Amino acid sequence: MPKTLFDKVWDSHIVTEVEGGQEVLYIDRHFIHEVTSPQAFSGIRERGIDIFRKEKIVATADHNVPTKNQHLPIKDALSKLQVDALEQNCEDFGIELYGLGHPYQGIVHVIGPELGVTKPGMTIVCGDSHTSTHGAFGAIAFGIGTSQVEQVMATQCLLVERPKTMRITIDGELGEGIYAKDIILYIISKLGTGGGTGHFVEYAGSAIRSLSMEARMTICNMSIEMGARGGMIAPDETTFEYVKGREFAPKGEEYEKAVKYWKTLYSDDEAIFDTEYTFPASDIEPMITYGTNPGAGIKVTGNVPTEEEVENPDGLKKSLDYMGLEQGEALLGKKIDHVFIGSCTNSRIEDLRIVADFVKGKKKADHVNAMIVPGSRQVQQQAQEEGIDKILAEAGFELRQSGCSACLGMNEDKIPKGEYCVSTSNRNFEGRQGPGARTMLVSPLTAAAIAIEGKVVDPREFIMQKVAV
Incomplete structure (x- = not known):
């Protein structure tokens, strides 16, 4: 059988x-x-x-x-x-x-x-x-x-x-x-x-x-x-x-x-x-979440849905009230306060390499607190051996020691109430990264681009600029 x-x-x-x-x-x-x-x-x-x-x-x-x-x-x-x-x-x-x-x-x-x-x-x-x-x-x-x-x-x-x-x-x-x-x-x-x-x-x-x-x-x-x-x-x-x-x-x-x-x-x-489900790879673009669960995701170039477009209008309203967002709003250009790159989802050496490759020779936005937490002592050591730590430091990123960190707010690494954090972690629940913290989930590349620009951006724009040069 x-x-x-x-x-x-x-x-x-x-x-x-x-x-x-x-x-x-x-x-x-x-x-x-x-x-x-x-x-x-x-x-x-x-x-x-x-x-x-x-x-x-x-x-x-x-x-x-x-x-x-x-x-x-x-x-x-x-x-x-x-x-x-x-x-x-x-x-x-x-x-x-x-x-x-x-x-x-x-x-x-x-x-x-x-x-x-x-x-x-x-x-x-x-x-x-x-x-x-x-x-x-x-x-x-x-x-x-x-x-x-x-x-x-x-x-x-x-x-x-x-x-x-x-x-x-x-x-x-x-x-x-x-x-x-x-x-x-x-x-x-x-x-x-x-x-x-x-x-x-x-x-x-x-x-x-x-x-x-x-x-x-x-x-x-x-x-x-x-x-x-x-x-x-x-x-x-x-x-x-x-x-x-x-x-x-x-x-x-x-x-x-x-x-x-x-x-x-x-x-x-x-x-x-x-x-069974089947999806075409061609339909997938850089993603970002707007709400208070990981299913509340849109293409970074898209708009927050309206009540008419969702099955649970009350849930949408509640999550947008928490996130300080409006129905139909575009997230591109939204000012971001914190960038967290880490967690069991995206804290491996490959993730750090993606970030380092993008931010090399650049500086993060002055108002952004950018924190990178490797997933293990071995990842941390490898980042140092490859010079990733120096690239990140020169770009204004803080490379911490290994742990779950700001993924879940059970430790000292919390996001202040009402502030926006673009995060490579796995959950954006209310209070997940600290009481009142507002979390948007993204990929390491998107997080790196947002840290540099200080606002929500489509990372593909910068990749194309690099290719053109």
């Missing part, structure tokens, strides 16, 4: 089926951080049991950590409490921790792939919704709640319901200045924040195949923003070359053996998906 990529990976991890339609799924890798693990550790202690397979856990501090002076004690009381608790829990249970100061420290969904921990065909979970990032490798990866974190710690398994399957195909050639972030914001703007509910999404088509691994991670990262359980992309030579030689990747004959299996991970020609 023909199978989808999802079915192949899921079926190979079923431990047993449970009456009522649920299944017990074996979990290959469990990522934990300081925010959603303390209660799970407490539950394990209360039960008087040990962690079943602690070698399957990868622990790091990322959400609450400061991104300046990480060698000093954490000033924020809550952040310090949670990071200290993670350190103590890992010490008590014998789990290796990539904490502050460790060369492998960073955002959990950045360090997994870059260390070679994430591999095709795996099942991966974390108490974080953007675990879907790892699906870019042909893995089943999804976020879980705190009680489920405890369940995996105790059994290395999860009791779950099998989701439906969806395939989204993007065929054609992407235009100049169009990046993975534009693709996924475009898809979510078409399907809405509930369009993927109950599904695991496979992304396919020539435009997806043309993407680098880091770009594929961006696509899968935001699958959750359209309500999907997760996202996947079938592994190919791009995947195999990315994994090869990384710290925890298989080596020598083991690598060759692994690749042989990885090559079987694709959706069969006759495989049937519960839902």
Whole structure:
């Protein structure tokens, strides 16, 4: 019987089926951080049991950590409490921790792939919704709640319901200045924040195949923003070359053996998906959000919709009131106060290279606070080795230390109330980047162009100028 990529990976991890339609799924890798693990550790202690397979856990501090002076004690009381608790829990249970100061420290969904921990065909979970990032490798990866974190710690398994399957195909050639972030914001703007509910999404088509691994991670990262359980992309030579030689990747004959299996991970020609969508790559342009959810996106050259153009007029009015925008308004030329480049969506070395290439020899607008936060210590070090840090500094950008930073406002990096922040992160909810902060989601290139100009612009204009010169 023909199978989808999802079915192949899921079926190979079923431990047993449970009456009522649920299944017990074996979990290959469990990522934990300081925010959603303390209660799970407490539950394990209360039960008087040990962690079943602690070698399957990868622990790091990322959400609450400061991104300046990480060698000093954490000033924020809550952040310090949670990071200290993670350190103590890992010490008590014998789990290796990539904490502050460790060369492998960073955002959990950045360090997994870059260390070679994430591999095709795996099942991966974390108490974080953007675990879907790892699906870019042909893995089943999804976020879980705190009680489920405890369940995996105790059994290395999860009791779950099998989701439906969806395939989204993007065929054609992407235009100049169009990046993975534009693709996924475009898809979510078409399907809405509930369009993927109950599904695991496979992304396919020539435009997806043309993407680098880091770009594929961006696509899968935001699958959750359209309500999907997760996202996947079938592994190919791009995947195999990315994994090869990384710290925890298989080596020598083991690598060759692994690749042989990885090559079987694709959706069969006759495989049937519960839902399918197809979009032309030619229709995708640089995107920007105007509202308070990731589905509220438009082409950067477009206009904010009117009540007559949306299904939820009251929701539109509420979001525009929060954002300080008007129906039908063009965003081009809108003054921006802050630019944040980072998060598990766009903080990898490829993202920093895109920004550095654009801003080299330029200066950011005087009124813009431009902050770049690498996704890991390794990304930070590589940026320094390549001279990216100097290019950014000369352009007036501040390069911080690794962490989640202004993506979610759980740390010191917050956007002031009422001010506009163009961000490469994944969510633009009310208060996401700080109480009253107004967030617009964009790609790293668009963010870089806006930082230089100090207002919303179409980055393609500057690319064409560069070509003309």
